[in-house]
Amino acid sequence: MYEQFKARAEGVSAEVYRLGTKAEAVDFVVGFLKREGVADTPKRYALWADSPLLAEIDRAQLQDIAGLKFEVSRQLAAEARFGISQMEWALADTGTLVQDSTAVEQRLVSSLTDIHIALVPTAGLLPDMPALLARLTPENSGYISMITGASRTADIERVLTIGVHGPERLIIVFVDDMGGTH
Amino acid sequence: MECDFKESIQKALQDANLTGALGKFSEAYKINRTKAYEGIDFEALRGKIAEIKSYAASNLDQLSDLFQQNAEARGATVFRTNDPAKVREYIARVARENGVKSVVKSKSMATEEIHLNPHLEKEGISVAETDLGEWIIQLAGQTPSHMVMPAIHMTKEEVADLFSKEVDERLAADIPRLVKVARNELRPRFLEADMGISGGNIAVAETGSIVLMTNEGNARLVTSLPRIHVVLVGIEKLVATYADIAPILKALPKSATAQQLTSYVSIITGATPNTDGTMKDLHIILMDNRRTEMANDPKFKQALQCIRCASCLNVCPIFRLVGGHVFGKVYTGGIGTILTAWFDELKKSEDIQGLCIQCGSCKDVCPGKIDIPELIMEIRRRLVQEQGLPLIQKTIYSVVNNRKLFHGMLRAASIASRPLSSGGFLRHLPLFLAELTDGRSLPAIAAEPFRDRFKKIVQPESKEKIAFYAGCLIDFAYPEMGEALIRILNKAGFQVVFPDEQTCCGAPARYNGAYEVAAHNAVDNIKALLQKDVAHIISACPTCTVAMQHEFISTFESLGQTEWLPQARELSEKTIDFSTLVTKLVEEGRLSLKEGTTLGAVTYHDSCHLKRTLHATEQPRELLQKAGYELREMPECDTCCGMGGSYSLKLPEISAPILQRKMKNIRTTGAATVAMDCPGCVMQIRGGFDQNGGDVQVKHTLELLEEQLA
Numbered sequence: 001m002y003e004q005f006k007a008r009a010e011g012v013s014a015e016v017y018r019l020g021t022k023a024e025a026v027d028f029v030v031g032f033l034k035r036e037g038v039a040d041t042p043k044r045y046a047l048w049a050d051s052p053l054l055a056e057i058d059r060a061q062l063q064d065i066a067g068l069k070f071e072v073s074r075q076l077a078a079e080a081r082f083g084i085s086q087m088e089w090a091l092a093d094t095g096t097l098v099q100d101s102t103a104v105e106q107r108l109v110s111s112l113t114d115i116h117i118a119l120v121p122t123a124g125l126l127p128d129m130p131a132l133l134a135r136l137t138p139e140n141s142g143y144i145s146m147i148t149g150a151s152r153t154a155d156i157e158r159v160l161t162i163g164v165h166g167p168e169r170l171i172i173v174f175v176d177d178m179g180g181t182h
Numbered sequence: 183m184e185c186d187f188k189e190s191i192q193k194a195l196q197d198a199n200l201t202g203a204l205g206k207f208s209e210a211y212k213i214n215r216t217k218a219y220e221g222i223d224f225e226a227l228r229g230k231i232a233e234i235k236s237y238a239a240s241n242l243d244q245l246s247d248l249f250q251q252n253a254e255a256r257g258a259t260v261f262r263t264n265d266p267a268k269v270r271e272y273i274a275r276v277a278r279e280n281g282v283k284s285v286v287k288s289k290s291m292a293t294e295e296i297h298l299n300p301h302l303e304k305e306g307i308s309v310a311e312t313d314l315g316e317w318i319i320q321l322a323g324q325t326p327s328h329m330v331m332p333a334i335h336m337t338k339e340e341v342a343d344l345f346s347k348e349v350d351e352r353l354a355a356d357i358p359r360l361v362k363v364a365r366n367e368l369r370p371r372f373l374e375a376d377m378g379i380s381g382g383n384i385a386v387a388e389t390g391s392i393v394l395m396t397n398e399g400n401a402r403l404v405t406s407l408p409r410i411h412v413v414l415v416g417i418e419k420l421v422a423t424y425a426d427i428a429p430i431l432k433a434l435p436k437s438a439t440a441q442q443l444t445s446y447v448s449i450i451t452g453a454t455p456n457t458d459g460t461m462k463d464l465h466i467i468l469m470d471n472r473r474t475e476m477a478n479d480p481k482f483k484q485a486l487q488c489i490r491c492a493s494c495l496n497v498c499p500i501f502r503l504v505g506g507h508v509f510g511k512v513y514t515g516g517i518g519t520i521l522t523a524w525f526d527e528l529k530k531s532e533d534i535q536g537l538c539i540q541c542g543s544c545k546d547v548c549p550g551k552i553d554i555p556e557l558i559m560e561i562r563r564r565l566v567q568e569q570g571l572p573l574i575q576k577t578i579y580s581v582v583n584n585r586k587l588f589h590g591m592l593r594a595a596s597i598a599s600r601p602l603s604s605g606g607f608l609r610h611l612p613l614f615l616a617e618l619t620d621g622r623s624l625p626a627i628a629a630e631p632f633r634d635r636f637k638k639i640v641q642p643e644s645k646e647k648i649a650f651y652a653g654c655l656i657d658f659a660y661p662e663m664g665e666a667l668i669r670i671l672n673k674a675g676f677q678v679v680f681p682d683e684q685t686c687c688g689a690p691a692r693y694n695g696a697y698e699v700a701a702h703n704a705v706d707n708i709k710a711l712l713q714k715d716v717a718h719i720i721s722a723c724p725t726c727t728v729a730m731q732h733e734f735i736s737t738f739e740s741l742g743q744t745e746w747l748p749q750a751r752e753l754s755e756k757t758i759d760f761s762t763l764v765t766k767l768v769e770e771g772r773l774s775l776k777e778g779t780t781l782g783a784v785t786y787h788d789s790c791h792l793k794r795t796l797h798a799t800e801q802p803r804e805l806l807q808k809a810g811y812e813l814r815e816m817p818e819c820d821t822c823c824g825m826g827g828s829y830s831l832k833l834p835e836i837s838a839p840i841l842q843r844k845m846k847n848i849r850t851t852g853a854a855t856v857a858m859d860c861p862g863c864v865m866q867i868r869g870g871f872d873q874n875g876g877d878v879q880v881k882h883t884l885e886l887l888e889e890q891l892a
Contacts, residue, residue, distance in 0.1 A: 155315035166399025
């Protein structure tokens with residue numbers, strides 16, 4: 001399922017990685033943010049929305065990264081370049097990530113930022129939509145978000161253009177040893 | 183036909199940007215759509231969707247109640263009304279009571295349907311469309327020309343001009359840069375808006391959920407940032423259960439834009455927290471606006487199965503020439519014609535329903551399994567019922583309804599037009615008919631119709647009889663096709679009978695909404711064709727075959743006439759088209775094709791009725807190949823040739839460019855001959871090549887096969 005997911009997601013300009021451990025995932029995120037110029041100035045912030053992963057790792061190495069913040073507000077999100085969140089599920093047949101984002105902060109970091117980094121437990125891979133709908137229902141989730149690739153449009157002359165209102169890059173990191181909420 | 187309607191067609195046809203963009207898109211769309219559906223059983227999928235939506239259409243009240251109950255239990259306010267004016271008032275009131283100054287909208291056809299924006303603007307509220315295409319046309323002061331791609335008619339240069347004015351800076355026509363401008367301009371609008379207005383792709387009764395699909399990400403912002411969210415959905419968007427959304431989520435993006443899934447899907451159930459910790463003020467408006475009435479109409483109920491993918495626009499040979507604006511201000515294309523007739527008024531569809539050439543392409547791809555061409559025919563029928571036929575048509579049909587008079591006039595026309603015809607074509611028609619031959623020669627009417635020639639044909643006696651239904655074109659324009667057909671059937675051991683009382687199949691009347699005339703034709707033909715004991719009734723014209731196999735029955739049913747239904751069914755059972763019958767006879771060993779001959783290259787044109795109603799696509803191809811022809815497929819082999827019976831006479835300005843495109847596609851194969859199974863298509867395409875180089879031979883399949891069959 002991972003290979004199918006990767007092919008589908010890359011087909012819609014997502015970047016897909018797979019790592020063994022949570023520690024490796026944190027290293028990846030830190031490395032990525034530094035390479036891409038995270039800084040404590042507007043338009044350079046990185047916002048990490050509350051996620052189960054944050055509780056399970058040693059956050060010390062994250063403390064001294066300038067511009068990386070864990071409180072998410074609309075003002076900060078509007079000025080952030082990076083948004084990091086945990087997505088619970090991944091649908092192999094369409095390359096789609098899914099999350100219960102009833103908490104609006106989860107949406108802010110994945111909608112107002114330029115680059116969205118999504119951490120996904122490999123165990124959250126599902127074959128398709130019906131498999132998801134059997135597991136994630138509106139009874140418990142007021143706002144379910146599905147994300148497939150980067151924000152796109154073809155409204156001008158049918159030319160595909162990436163990054164309209166949502167992120168122009170979607171970085172997907174599967175983590176094998178990450179426990180999901182399910 | 184209204185003068186300004188004809189003018190709007192002319193304007194669209196002359197708009198090179200529009201026809202260029204739509205033409206290119208429609209070519210790519212067909213290929214990409216096929217790719218998107220690879221490995222998926224489309225028939226099963228659309229069967230499921232039709233079932234889900236049809237169930238909902240039968241239970242609109244009950245599902246609306248359930249939706250309201252569930253959404254309100256989760257903190258939403260649900261407002262239900264039949265009246266667009268009440269929707270506008272409701273939204274304006276919510277805005278007033280909450281001191282709303284600015285609104286951001288994500289794309290919603292329902293708000294277009296009720297012309298919401300001007301109403302809010304009159305209240306002093308600023309409204310920003312945030313879907314890029316919608317924003318472009320909002321800035322341009324236009325209306326959407328396509329349901330999914332509202333600004334497809336505009337060039338990047340035009341967009342650059344609009345945006346330049348907006349940001350007060352000269353912008354180049356660089357698309358990625360223009361998209362960034364839109365992002366930067368609209369971002370503050372999202373952040374400052376007090377109210378977000380969205381439509382809904384699906385409304386789930388069981389859970390009270392709204393499903394929203396977008397690619398740009400604007401719907402996520404519209405539903406997350408402002409403290410008030412108003413959803414406007416037509417009640418046809420209701421489905422019963424949460425599981426019902428899966429097939430729609432699967433088909434809609436594939437059919438709309440050939441995507442596996444839109445970039446973003448949001449499923450919103452009840453009020454959720456705002457960014458300041460308060461709860462969202464969520465209003466959901468379930469709008470009827472004649473949808474219940476539609477659900478109660480046995481014919482039109484199926485139109486509620488539409489999921490608004492616009493694939494009927496994308497495959498329509500007319501839409502790609504004229505675009506959406508010719509259709510009106512809101513819903514466009516095939517389904518748009520139907521929705522306009524209902525949500526606006528029947529009268530409004532009077533002109534646009536005439537744009538449909540009845541090729542059936544849309545019916546093949548509709549994920550809601552709606553028989554769009556049939557519903558457009560029903561609109562025609564009702565218009566004729568309400569307003570009567572135009573005088574000229576009334577005169578024509580009173581003639582067609584009297585076989586002796588009709589055939590007598592055709593004979594007279596043959597004599598009258600003789601001085602004008604050269605080489606079997608009418609070069610010029612007298613007076614007002616002249617423009618009808620523009621770009622295409624019409625065949626001369628035969629000096630001796632088939633019905634007279636038949637009497638002189640000597641056939642070997644046989645106990646096995648087949649009745650031949652000639653149809654007007656073979657009878658009066660191409661009698662040689664009828665003669666060739668008889669020779670072929672004689673070789674198979676049949677004796678052909680030709681019931682003299684047969685008359686027009688009624689298709690021209692039916693396609694113009696004159697069902698009473700078509701029913702009269704049907705009765706005459708049933709009487710004529712069922713009088714002798716025959717194995718089959720064969721026609722070499724797919725339109726006539728479809729009339730006898732399907733339309734006699736449906737015409738009687740539409741009119742509620744039952745007297746001739748059993749006989750119509752009997753006739754239907756016996757009727758068969760040329761290629762299907764010959765294939766059967768070859769399989770049975772009654773006919774064989776001479777082997778070992780090489781006859782050169784042909785390309786094959788699929789006639790609309792043969793492919794999409796009779797489903798005979800492989801038979802003629804296999805026969806031609808077995809006969810020794812090399813088959814070279816052309817692009818868009820199954821796209822209409824633009825004939826459409828009287829369509830080419832009523833809308834020659836549309837028919838002509840469709841024919842040009844067909845000829846261009848034929849020429850790309852380099853084949854010297856194009857084969858087809860329909861004398862109507864022969865008339866159109868042969869006439870086209872006669873006026874444009876005459877470099878390609880146009881033949882009915884039976885003409886190419888006759889010599890090779892033994």
